[in-house]
Amino acid sequence: MKNPALTDLELVLSPAVRRAARTFATALSETPQFKKFEEMSQTFLHDQAAQQAIAAFKAKQQALKPMILLNAVSDPERAELERLRQAVLTNPTYAAYQQAQGELIALCRAAEGLLTSSVGLSLAAACSTGCC
Amino acid sequence: MNTVPLPPNVSNATRRLADALNRADPIETYRDAQARFLADPQATALLDQLAAAQSDLRVRQSDGTVTQEDIDRARALQSQVQANSIIMTYIEAQQAADAYLVEVNLTISQLLGIDFASLARTCGC
Numbered sequence: 523m524k525n526p527a528l529t530d531l532e533l534v535l536s537p538a539v540r541r542a543a544r545t546f547a548t549a550l551s552e553t554p555q556f557k558k559f560e561e562m563s564q565t566f567l568h569d570q571a572a573q574q575a576i577a578a579f580k581a582k583q584q585a586l587k588p589m590i591l592l593n594a595v596s597d598p599e600r601a602e603l604e605r606l607r608q609a610v611l612t613n614p615t616y617a618a619y620q621q622a623q624g625e626l627i628a629l630c631r632a633a634e635g636l637l638t639s640s641v642g643l644s645l646a647a648a649c650s651t652g653c654c
Numbered sequence: 655m656n657t658v659p660l661p662p663n664v665s666n667a668t669r670r671l672a673d674a675l676n677r678a679d680p681i682e683t684y685r686d687a688q689a690r691f692l693a694d695p696q697a698t699a700l701l702d703q704l705a706a707a708q709s710d711l712r713v714r715q716s717d718g719t720v721t722q723e724d725i726d727r728a729r730a731l732q733s734q735v736q737a738n739s740i741i742m743t744y745i746e747a748q749q750a751a752d753a754y755l756v757e758v759n760l761t762i763s764q765l766l767g768i769d770f771a772s773l774a775r776t777c778g779c
């Protein structure tokens with residue numbers, strides 16, 4: 523329920539907050555974790571073998587979705603799905619991308635945790651649209 | 655929970671952002687409303703009662719044992735909450751503070767090229 527006393531104008535960030543938010547973003551972007559994530563993202567995006575492995579797994583998963591929901595997937599199909607999944611997980615480019623993403627997530631969570639403990643409100647929770 | 659140590663420039667930037675936020679109107683308003691709420695035993699007790707009633711209602715609805723009395727009780731508590739100005743001011747202040755933080759995340763994310771809140775979120779479910 524929106525407080526009628528609050529207008530959209532009051533949601534506009536103050537110059538001090540905007541400056542501080544930009545400085546924060548810049549500091550994050552300069553970390554090794556962020557730079558590595560950017561690099562691994564590009565490598566992953568342009569790695570044809572990795573993209574094909576993911577596409578094959580997703581296509582199989584989608585095709586088996588009704589059977590999965592009914593718990594009626596045959597053993598050969600289940601084995602094939604698992605084979606395709608392992609092909610993704612063991613792809614070096616994908617693994618490197620996942621690791622880089624994990625390290626960036628850990629950094630962002632640590633920063634957000636410090637922010638939350640100082641402000642008493644969680645930015646991540648405020649932006650959440652529901653249960654993940 | 656082990657957290658990653660923050661590099662000095664990130665730690666400093668985070669603290670400066672926290673300081674700036676703590677001086678922002680929506681955050682100050684939220685703090686004031688929260689303090690008034692926590693200082694009011696009637697308001698805190700009422701909200702606790704509503705949370706308990708709603709939780710109980712969900713359980714009873716899922717196992718098919720909910721009664722009209724359960725529903726009426728929850729509705730009555732809901733009405734009392736909505737009529738309590740201390741509680742409603744607190745809720746509205748939190749909504750406004752959250753909306754402000756959404757804008758902060760937008761500013762951060764536009765510069766990063768990726769949604770910061772999504773990276774920072776821990777799944778609590």
